[in-house]
Amino acid sequence: MARILLNDVRKSYAGNQVIHGIGIEIADGEFVVIVGPSGCGKSTLLRMVAGLEAISAGTIEIGGKVVNDLEPRQRDIAMVFQNYALYPHMSVRENMAYGLKIARMSKAEIAARVAKAATMLELEPYLDRKPRALSGGQRQRVAMGRALVREPAALLLDEPLSNLDAKLRVQMRLQIKEMHLRTGQTTLYVTHDQVEAMTLADRLIVMNKGVAEQIATPLEVYERPASEFVAGFIGSPAMNIFTVRAGDGGVTLPGDAVLPLPGVPRDGELRLGLRPEHLRLAQEGEAAIPVLLRSVERLGADAFGYGMIEGSEVPMVLRLPGTSRAERGDRIAVVPDPAHLHFFDPETGRRVEG
Amino acid sequence: MAEASPLAPRGAGRLVAHFWMVLGVIVVAFPVYYVFIASTHSTQTILRPPLPLLPGAEAAQNYSDAFSGGISRIGGVSLWRLLANTTIVAMGIALGKIAISMASAYAIVFFRFPLRMACFWLIFITLMLPVEVRIQPTYKVMVDLGLIDTYPGLILPLIASATATLLFRQFFMTIPDELLEAARVDGAGPWRFFRDILWPLSLTNVAAIFVIQFIYGWTQYLWPLLVTNSNDMNTIVIALKKMISFADADTPWNLVMVTSVLAILPPILVVVLMQRWFVKGLVETEK
Numbered sequence: 249m250a251r252i253l254l255n256d257v258r259k260s261y262a263g264n265q266v267i268h269g270i271g272i273e274i275a276d277g278e279f280v281v282i283v284g285p286s287g288c289g290k291s292t293l294l295r296m297v298a299g300l301e302a303i304s305a306g307t308i309e310i311g312g313k314v315v316n317d318l319e320p321r322q323r324d325i326a327m328v329f330q331n332y333a334l335y336p337h338m339s340v341r342e343n344m345a346y347g348l349k350i351a352r353m354s355k356a357e358i359a360a361r362v363a364k365a366a367t368m369l370e371l372e373p374y375l376d377r378k379p380r381a382l383s384g385g386q387r388q389r390v391a392m393g394r395a396l397v398r399e400p401a402a403l404l405l406d407e408p409l410s411n412l413d414a415k416l417r418v419q420m421r422l423q424i425k426e427m428h429l430r431t432g433q434t435t436l437y438v439t440h441d442q443v444e445a446m447t448l449a450d451r452l453i454v455m456n457k458g459v460a461e462q463i464a465t466p467l468e469v470y471e472r473p474a475s476e477f478v479a480g481f482i483g484s485p486a487m488n489i490f491t492v493r494a495g496d497g498g499v500t501l502p503g504d505a506v507l508p509l510p511g512v513p514r515d516g517e518l519r520l521g522l523r524p525e526h527l528r529l530a531q532e533g534e535a536a537i538p539v540l541l542r543s544v545e546r547l548g549a550d551a552f553g554y555g556m557i558e559g560s561e562v563p564m565v566l567r568l569p570g571t572s573r574a575e576r577g578d579r580i581a582v583v584p585d586p587a588h589l590h591f592f593d594p595e596t597g598r599r600v601e602g
Numbered sequence: 603m604a605e606a607s608p609l610a611p612r613g614a615g616r617l618v619a620h621f622w623m624v625l626g627v628i629v630v631a632f633p634v635y636y637v638f639i640a641s642t643h644s645t646q647t648i649l650r651p652p653l654p655l656l657p658g659a660e661a662a663q664n665y666s667d668a669f670s671g672g673i674s675r676i677g678g679v680s681l682w683r684l685l686a687n688t689t690i691v692a693m694g695i696a697l698g699k700i701a702i703s704m705a706s707a708y709a710i711v712f713f714r715f716p717l718r719m720a721c722f723w724l725i726f727i728t729l730m731l732p733v734e735v736r737i738q739p740t741y742k743v744m745v746d747l748g749l750i751d752t753y754p755g756l757i758l759p760l761i762a763s764a765t766a767t768l769l770f771r772q773f774f775m776t777i778p779d780e781l782l783e784a785a786r787v788d789g790a791g792p793w794r795f796f797r798d799i800l801w802p803l804s805l806t807n808v809a810a811i812f813v814i815q816f817i818y819g820w821t822q823y824l825w826p827l828l829v830t831n832s833n834d835m836n837t838i839v840i841a842l843k844k845m846i847s848f849a850d851a852d853t854p855w856n857l858v859m860v861t862s863v864l865a866i867l868p869p870i871l872v873v874v875l876m877q878r879w880f881v882k883g884l885v886e887t888e889k
Contacts, residue, residue: 298783321788321789326787327784329784333783337799337802337803346788350788398788
């Protein structure tokens with residue numbers, strides 16, 4: 249167990265930079281999730297920590313030791329791969345024991361650790377099976393077990409749940425969370441799934457095009473997204489973001505309706521972000537955002553209305569009560585919750601505070 | 603054991619299929635059967651047509667003659683010696699080829715070093731040069747090294763194998779990168795990765811290549827003929843040839859046939875044993 253320190257870490261392939269200087273200090277026992285769309289460099293970053301990719305610039309420290317030039321085996325890490333990468337010719341027991349055997353641990357100690365991990369992961373009945381005789385979920389647990397028995401300084405997981413079906417994924421997500429609580433292992437977890445990211449993380453690194461857009465707790469990321477990218481990426485359905493003209497204590501919406509708003513940070517063009525769950529139906533005569541519904545999805549507890557701001561082509565998603573009888577073609581006026589307004593700079597995409 | 607495949611033909615189609623298969627087996631197996639039959643008759647019977655189709659009474663006599671060394675024609679060397687020579691050469695070639703081609707394929711696939719692709723192409727190009735083309739320089743090298751009439755002289759020049767290297771390269775390239783990475787994270791260095799992961803996964807390929815190369819080594823003719831002067835170092839194929847290089851009436855055909863049978867047996871044994879083994883391997887790895 250150890251602290252991980254990333255200091256302005258960069259990666260380039262043939263002069264083409266793909267990771268643009270990422271720095272974070274991960275505390276002992278912290279669970280950090282790297283989340284972002286595919287191709288954002290999140291796996292590359294993890295593999296650099298693992299020692300499977302060379303570091304072009306910057307330093308990575310694990311447990312107070314700079315590991316830039318160390319082989320993976322010298323870094324005291326364990327990794328779970330997306331496709332599990334179990335050794336096909338070894339039994340579950342041998343798969344888990346292999347790393348320990350190489351580390352020349354005593355047979356008794358190996359047996360004890362494997363037994364402990366097998367109990368925790370409910371793998372005891374399968375210890376003598378080969379990976380091909382296991383289901384996807386069981387293979388995933390073996391991969392977890394293989395990493396856990398090492399009791400490494402840092403546990404690295406590269407999209408470990410993305411090959412499982414939806415139900416199993418939820419189950420394993422809970423199990424991973426529980427395991428982390430139990431072992432207190434410093435963990436770095438890569439995913440493109442925002443639900444996994446939000447539920448598992450102590451802190452998130454939201455990445456986009458090789459840049460860490462925001463490093464913060466899940467709630468902070470949700471409540472105060474640092475950039476328009478983060479705002480659009482985290483939250484489901486996605487935040488409504490559109491350009492407004494601010495002035496005179498309010499904003500002019502697309503379609504020229506004027507909406508008085510408190511706490512507008514500055515005059516001029518701004519990007520305004522409103523989460524669907526932070527819009528309420530307007531009272532009679534209240535200044536509001538007029539939305540023309542194009543379709544309604546009813547999920548039971550909620551209903552999502554998809555439409556456009558009247559007089560424009562700007563799409564809006566609304567979260568309506570499950571009892572709502574709104575139909576396609578209806579005109580709905582909504583009012584944003586003034587406590588949850590997000591303003592972004594139209595040029596840089598960064599958050600603008602009032 | 604195995605259930606009928608859904609592709610297996612039924613009824614009349616099945617009869618026709620079986621007819622052709624049986625015919626094929628007969629065409630392939632008859633000469634071999636005939637060698638065996640001839641090895642159980644006296645030379646006189648063999649030379650007087652028609653040839654019998656059933657085993658004769660001289661079997662015991664012929665086989666004991668062949669083994670008791672009554673064959674001055676092959677230079678007073680016992681059959682045992684010839685079989686031992688051939689086995690050593692064939693094993694040496696098969697194992698040597700596997701060792702060398704696995705090592706070179708491992709280097710080419712899993713290591714990054716300067717001129718890696720140049721090395722690959724060099725190996726590849728040797729495919730276009732059969733042993734016969736480079737036989738004169740190879741012979742000169744063997745003479746200079748004093749390897750004429752030795753096992754290394756018989757084995758070494760036939761070991762280098764582009765075919766086996768390519769086969770192993772193709773197989774190694776199907777190993778997922780993550781497996782290598784998982785092994786690296788687990789702390790396995792290049793040697794351990796090879797021993798603990800690559801080797802066990804390659805066993806079926808090794809078995810297949812062993813069978814092919816053992817037979818290749820067993821049936822070598824030109825090179826053993828060139829590189830051996832003493833009869834002691836002959837392989838069984840050469841001894842066979844020497845036995846029949848006389849006038850027909852002079853050739854002890856019954857003994858030639860016995861020798862042929864004995865020359866065929868070891869490769870058959872290897873095929874039968876290894877085949878069973880690598881089918882088992884195929885079922886186990888299941889890739």
